Amino acid sequence: MTEQQTATLPLPIETERLLLRPYGHDDAPRVLDIHGRLEVIRWLGDPPFTPMASLDEARTWIDDLGALPESDPRCVALAAEVRDTGVVAGTVMITPCPNSDPPDLQVGWHLHPDSTGHGYATEGARALLDAAYAYFDGSAPDRPLLDEVWCGMYPDNHPSAAIAGRLGLEDLGILKDPWYEGDSHLFRTTRDHWTERRRERPVR
Numbered sequence: 001m002t003e004q005q006t007a008t009l010p011l012p013i014e015t016e017r018l019l020l021r022p023y024g025h026d027d028a029p030r031v032l033d034i035h036g037r038l039e040v041i042r043w044l045g046d047p048p049f050t051p052m053a054s055l056d057e058a059r060t061w062i063d064d065l066g067a068l069p070e071s072d073p074r075c076v077a078l079a080a081e082v083r084d085t086g087v088v089a090g091t092v093m094i095t096p097c098p099n100s101d102p103p104d105l106q107v108g109w110h111l112h113p114d115s116t117g118h119g120y121a122t123e124g125a126r127a128l129l130d131a132a133y134a135y136f137d138g139s140a141p142d143r144p145l146l147d148e149v150w151c152g153m154y155p156d157n158h159p160s161a162a163i164a165g166r167l168g169l170e171d172l173g174i175l176k177d178p179w180y181e182g183d184s185h186l187f188r189t190t191r192d193h194w195t196e197r198r199r200e201r202p203v204r
């Protein structure tokens, strides 16, 4: 695998069933298979929704993700690889919200349809937030404090809202979206809120 990312977050992150790791160009066919599907991309960002059409586009997407930490080290997008099979189920990420300066940060996820229904997105996002809050504690210039993290989705994206609920993010309801067109179902967490929820979380 060609490592593309230069995240300062210690990687990979291992969970019970997943390896969260940077994407490499070897993943391009799987990325194309995920992002070439309207059923996946129609939930990501604002329209128009244009399915990915080539391996070149997939490699560019991988390179763009790899460059994310250059603008803000707290931002990272990781392949969620199922450890038992080596199959990339999808992506979990912390990214800047569009048109925000300094950037508001959001947590997000998407899976290949063949990998839904197993809890992988929840498991991956939880581990990513745990790792990011632990590492980005403001103790050094390359470890800026991670505090508020947003999560927004189309109001009818019930599977995504269910993930935010399982993670214990604070549910703000359906509001005018500050970063995207129209209304969104918005969730939020903070360092204190996440730490508190972590304490309450069952071990498994």
Ligand SMILES: CC(C)(COP(=O)(O)OP(=O)(O)OC[C@H]1O[C@@H](n2cnc3c(N)ncnc32)[C@H](O)[C@@H]1OP(=O)(O)O)[C@@H](O)C(=O)NCCC(=O)NCCS
Pocket (backbone or CB within 6 Å): 039, 040, 041, 043, 044, 090, 108, 109, 110, 111, 112, 115, 116, 117, 118, 119, 120, 121, 122, 123, 152, 153, 154, 157, 159, 160, 162, 163
């Ligand atoms: C949103 C999306 C990631 C949700 O996928 P998902 O598989 O439902 O989410 P998870 O991976 O957390 O899995 C949860 C499901 O697995 C089930 N599950 C099975 N085994 C499980 C386990 N060991 N642990 C947890 N959940 C498990 C849960 O019960 C739940 O199923 P349910 O909704 O039928 O109750 C997926 O639909 C997707 O990629 N959609 C397109 C892109 C998108 O909308 N992204 C979000 C934009 S805001």
